[in-house]
């Protein structure tokens with residue numbers, strides 16, 4: 211159509227002839243282009259087939275590597291779980307080896323003395339201490355009160371002051387910030403043996419400090435010092451992990467405490483009237499008689515404070 215628009219009517223024949231020649235040359239050119247395109251299409255098809263084949267080979271290799279990586283990942287995961295389990299069982303024993311170093315002569319004498327007293331031979335009281343003027347801040351006597359509680363409960367306190375009891379961290383803070391207090395802890399195992407630990411300058415920080423165990427003072431007693439390892443530790447509960455372990459001591463070992471990593475004691479753990487402990491979740495005071503026997507869960511504890519006499 212375009213050709214006719216430019217043809218002079220009088221020269222129509224010549225124009226048509228020209229057009230025929232032109233159109234022929236156009237057709238020939240188109241044929242050539244089509245041939246060329248088909249040739250290129252064939253080359254491209256062959257190239258696509260080649261690439262598809264290569265990709266298939268790569269896919270097979272990739273799948274092989276993926277399977278291999280999954281196997282390795284599974285192995286690492288299984289190994290990691292085994293190590294985690296081992297870590298958990300060792301958590302409370304971290305400092306055991308240090309503490310099991312040979313006892314020097316002074317310690318031997320102290321230990322011999324403490325074990326020879328009537329107090330340490332299955333008595334149920336602390337005869338040398340009149341506890342009438344002490345304030346009870348914690349007590350465990352049976353399993354009727356759950357000590358696996360959240361931050362709010364440990365902050366305000368719970369239980370019965372005459373039975374299983376925790377006075378509350380805010381109360382501990384307010385009491386011990388006002389004046390110097392000493393702390394007395396009485397313990398009893400399932401066989402009726404008793405021990406005590408006493409500290410002459412007990413102080414707990416404010417909630418802003420997460421009720422850090424700020425001070426203990428000097429230790430004395432028969433149960434060994436299982437609290438100094440927790441000095442300067444923040445209080446932790448199941449919903450407030452303030453310990454220095456990568457996981458949560460409170461959630462895994464139970465009860466709120468001034469956990470470190472996780473430490474030497476935990477008097478708010480699970481109560482087991484049989485006195486045994488499965489997995490360091492019980493009422494623990496590791497240093498008692500220097501036994502560091504973590505299979506023992508105590509069946510009684512009482513923490514008391516009173517203003518320090520001069």
Ligand SMILES: [Ca+2]
Pocket residue numbers: 451452453454455456457458459
């Ligand atoms: Ca932690």
